[in-house]
Amino acid sequence: MSDLLYGEIEDDLRAGVRSLLDDTCGWADVLAGTETDAPHAAAPWDGLVAMGVTALPVPEDAGGAGASWRETSVVMEELGRAVAPVPFLGAAVLGTAALLAAGAADVLADGPAVLAVPLSTAPGDPVPDVRADGGALTGVVTSVADAAVARTLLVPADGALYAVDGSAARITHVTSLDMTRRLADVALDGAPARRIGGADAVTAALTTGAALLAAEQLGLAERCLELTIAHLKTRYQFGRPIGSYQALKHRVADLWAAVSQARAVVRYAAGCVASGDADTAVAAALAQAHCSGIAVRAAEECVQMHGGIGFTWEHPAHLYLKRAKSDAIALGTAGRHRAALAELADLPPV
Amino acid sequence: MSTAPPDAAEIERRVAAFLAAHDPAAVPPREFLRARYDAGLAWVHYPEGRGGLGAARAAQPAVDRAFARAGAPGNHPERNGIGLGMAAPTLLSHGTPEQLDRFLRPLWTGEEVWCQLFSEPGAGSDLAALGTRAVRDGDGWVVDGQKVWTSMAHEARWAILVARTDPAVPKHRGMTYFVCDMHAPGVDVRPLRQLTGEAEFNEVFLTGVRIPDTDRLGAVGDGWRVATATLMNERVAIGGQAAPREGGMLGVVTRLWRERPEVRTAAGHDALMRLWVEAEAARLTGERLRQRLAAGDPGPEGSAAKLAFARLNQELSGLELELLGEDGLRYDDWTMRRPTEVDFTRRSPGYRYLRAKGNSIEGGTSEILRTIVAERVLGLPGEIRTDKDVPWKDLPK
Numbered sequence: 131m132s133d134l135l136y137g138e139i140e141d142d143l144r145a146g147v148r149s150l151l152d153d154t155c156g157w158a159d160v161l162a163g164t165e166t167d168a169p170h171a172a173a174p175w176d177g178l179v180a181m182g183v184t185a186l187p188v189p190e191d192a193g194g195a196g197a198s199w200r201e202t203s204v205v206m207e208e209l210g211r212a213v214a215p216v217p218f219l220g221a222a223v224l225g226t227a228a229l230l231a232a233g234a235a236d237v238l239a240d241g242p243a244v245l246a247v248p249l250s251t252a253p254g255d256p257v258p259d260v261r262a263d264g265g266a267l268t269g270v271v272t273s274v275a276d277a278a279v280a281r282t283l284l285v286p287a288d289g290a291l292y293a294v295d296g297s298a299a300r301i302t303h304v305t306s307l308d309m310t311r312r313l314a315d316v317a318l319d320g321a322p323a324r325r326i327g328g329a330d331a332v333t334a335a336l337t338t339g340a341a342l343l344a345a346e347q348l349g350l351a352e353r354c355l356e357l358t359i360a361h362l363k364t365r366y367q368f369g370r371p372i373g374s375y376q377a378l379k380h381r382v383a384d385l386w387a388a389v390s391q392a393r394a395v396v397r398y399a400a401g402c403v404a405s406g407d408a409d410t411a412v413a414a415a416l417a418q419a420h421c422s423g424i425a426v427r428a429a430e431e432c433v434q435m436h437g438g439i440g441f442t443w444e445h446p447a448h449l450y451l452k453r454a455k456s457d458a459i460a461l462g463t464a465g466r467h468r469a470a471l472a473e474l475a476d477l478p479p480v
Numbered sequence: 481m482s483t484a485p486p487d488a489a490e491i492e493r494r495v496a497a498f499l500a501a502h503d504p505a506a507v508p509p510r511e512f513l514r515a516r517y518d519a520g521l522a523w524v525h526y527p528e529g530r531g532g533l534g535a536a537r538a539a540q541p542a543v544d545r546a547f548a549r550a551g552a553p554g555n556h557p558e559r560n561g562i563g564l565g566m567a568a569p570t571l572l573s574h575g576t577p578e579q580l581d582r583f584l585r586p587l588w589t590g591e592e593v594w595c596q597l598f599s600e601p602g603a604g605s606d607l608a609a610l611g612t613r614a615v616r617d618g619d620g621w622v623v624d625g626q627k628v629w630t631s632m633a634h635e636a637r638w639a640i641l642v643a644r645t646d647p648a649v650p651k652h653r654g655m656t657y658f659v660c661d662m663h664a665p666g667v668d669v670r671p672l673r674q675l676t677g678e679a680e681f682n683e684v685f686l687t688g689v690r691i692p693d694t695d696r697l698g699a700v701g702d703g704w705r706v707a708t709a710t711l712m713n714e715r716v717a718i719g720g721q722a723a724p725r726e727g728g729m730l731g732v733v734t735r736l737w738r739e740r741p742e743v744r745t746a747a748g749h750d751a752l753m754r755l756w757v758e759a760e761a762a763r764l765t766g767e768r769l770r771q772r773l774a775a776g777d778p779g780p781e782g783s784a785a786k787l788a789f790a791r792l793n794q795e796l797s798g799l800e801l802e803l804l805g806e807d808g809l810r811y812d813d814w815t816m817r818r819p820t821e822v823d824f825t826r827r828s829p830g831y832r833y834l835r836a837k838g839n840s841i842e843g844g845t846s847e848i849l850r851t852i853v854a855e856r857v858l859g860l861p862g863e864i865r866t867d868k869d870v871p872w873k874d875l876p877k
């Protein structure tokens with residue numbers, strides 16, 4: 131059994147990332163950012179890049195930190211806590227994981243690389259039909275996360291993985307449910323491309339992404355729970371704090387228990403991905419199947435237990451709700467991951 | 481002078497040396513178990529001289545596996561769950577050296593089974609309301625009252641007992657904790673039949689039962705604090721066991737699913753996979769909790785383990801019956817019996833389904849556990865209490 135706790139280095143890393151996000155990524159900024167055209171917030175993203183935490187699992191000789199996905203998972207927890215509008219998932223997780231799996235980490239020297247698949251794609255799912263004719267790609271990939279930041283787009287086509295210069299694609303931004311993680315449609319019309327790996331690199335990247343996204347869901351759920359508890363202690367109705375009513379108390383107790391479980395599941399998945407454990411596919415699917423629902427529940431309870439204020443644009447609860455619901459669909463729904471688990475655990479349907 | 485506790489390699493060496501000197505096939509089981517206790521290889525995290533080596537708790541599973549591999553006799557924890565899970569840790573933290581000398585070894589070997597005389601007809605969730613009286617009499621106490629839901633009282637040699645020693649103070653302050661001899665005159669154990677048909681639990685009438693003061697655990701009036709320690713251990717004992725993937729009730733249902741394709745339905749599959757995920761999450765949470773304990777940093781997650789355990793057992797055993805369809809309509813046996821062991825996954829699907837209903841009641845109901853998590857872990861305000869500062873004798877009953 132892998133180590134499910136946090137090490138000292140991870141605690142320090144967490145503190146560093148949290149303080150950066152506290153300084154650059156307050157709720158007011160995040161909220162204001164959702165109403166601009168900027169695809170992401172520059173200050174926190176530049177800060178993360180400068181800290182080196184966007185390249186933790188990349189080997190040192192490829193310009194990375196030579197750490198692992200375990201530490202990256204801690205960064206994702208913090209990004210979830212802050213609903214940070216940064217292109218970390220698309221670039222530092224999915225893109226980087228695809229390049230590492232393809233043995234092409236050198237591509238990162240040019241700048242961020244983003245995996246061009248619809249954000250809803252689960253490991254093993256079919257990908258959009260993009261044709262590779264000689265050295266040129268043609269086709270459309272819809273709902274790609276974080277495409278705007280890509281110096282390189284990593285595009286699955288004809289059963290392989292290709293690298294395309296970001297400027298060679300037509301990128302159309304769409305209005306997303308979660309405006310803190312912008313989606314775009316990517317159109318390729320004979321774009322020059324270089325084959326860098328096989329389809330297995332895509333599956334590996336999506337599996338890593340599933341494990342890491344669960345960490346974001348954990349951080350998000352934990353923050354929602356904290357906000358809710360703080361409110362239950364200070365809001366009085368009928369002459370008592372509303373947190374003294376069992377109807378609310380018991381629900382947050384259950385939620386806390388669920389979040390504690392999510393932490394164990396997330397740590398297990400991060401450990402498996404980091405070490406290339408034989409149980410990685412199970413661990414990642416388990417993480418998504420378990421954490422998606424918990425993050426959504428935490429965000430929904432946060433809205434409900436705040437009453438009218440929780441329903442306003444000014445209160446941050448909706449930022450979490452939108453991120454949580456999008457995350458629940460991203461990289462495969464919980465139902466999709468349960469189906470994967472059924473196969474992995476040899477529990478066939480009917 | 482203190483020496484460092486032995487590490488895994490040293491413990492392994494001691495187990496090997498013990499097995500070399502005590503052939504499990506030749507030494508009679510009782511003698512073998514006593515010798516294992518005396519060698520400190522019973523529960524290695526207990527102190528030296530108390531069946532342990534003062535080692536890390538995490539070292540125990542390897543020891544148990546080594547003894548099992550060697551074909552050594554076991555101490556049958558399923559027959560003495562209250563003794564091993566609750567009485568022993570409470571004795572260790574609150575007992576005198578004489579009490580530890582007297583009680584721990586036969587408890588661990590299984591020669592003496594224990595039960596728990598806590599609940600009463602008027603005091604369940606509100607255990608501190610209990611009214612069984614213990615009155616000082618020379619160098620001992622005389623106890624009168626009625627206990628109820630006492631599991632395995634019919635098998636027990638000893639009981640942990642909480643009784644009221646001062647009715648004039650508020651309820652939490654007037655209780656004292658005792659060890660009660662279940663063979664003493666005035667102890668009357670009567671079976672209480674459960675919804676499963678059998679009688680694991682009993683009602684116990686205590687009439688003029690004499691308990692020597694040397695069998696008191698903790699100070700007079702300090703019974704609530706000692707009882708709280710017992711209850712914390714109880715919840716860990718019920719919900720916190722280490723298990724492999726697909727262990728326990730989940731394993732029962734996944735086996736059924738694989739071995740009998742005709743029970744499979746789409747809805748059943750959906751339910752099964754949801755529960756598979758939940759069970760695995762609960763298992764990893766238990767594992768993480770044990771890693772924190774081993775690192776000397778016990779997390780509060782333990783208080784939630786029993787909540788998850790109860791829910792999972794109930795859902796899984798309910799699903800098993802539904803998958804079985806027509807077979808699920810039958811029951812194995814309604815005959816009234818007094819079992820000698822507690823094992824939630826034994827007997828038949830119908831039994832498992834019914835027995836699981838007790839999991840959210842015994843050892844603190846799920847409602848009470850949620851309140852405990854909300855107040856002690858999350859710091860939410862307490863319930864409105866009308867009983868806290870009122871002398872016990874003046875409380876409405």
Ligand SMILES: Cc1cc2nc3c(=O)[nH]c(=O)nc-3n(C[C@H](O)[C@H](O)[C@H](O)COP(=O)(O)OP(=O)(O)OC[C@H]3O[C@@H](n4cnc5c(N)ncnc54)[C@H](O)[C@@H]3O)c2cc1C
Binds near residue numbers: 596606628681848
């Ligand atoms: C199989 C089994 C074995 C047992 N073995 C033992 C044993 O060996 N020794 C022993 O001492 N006891 C034993 N018990 C007793 C057990 O601890 C009690 O049944 C339990 O604590 C509940 O008490 P009660 O039955 O009086 O129910 P009550 O306390 O009357 O509860 C009734 C209902 O009210 C709810 N409730 C009560 N107070 C509150 C509140 N403040 N807020 C919200 N809801 C509340 C409860 O959750 C429950 O749903 C056993 C019970 C079972 C089922």
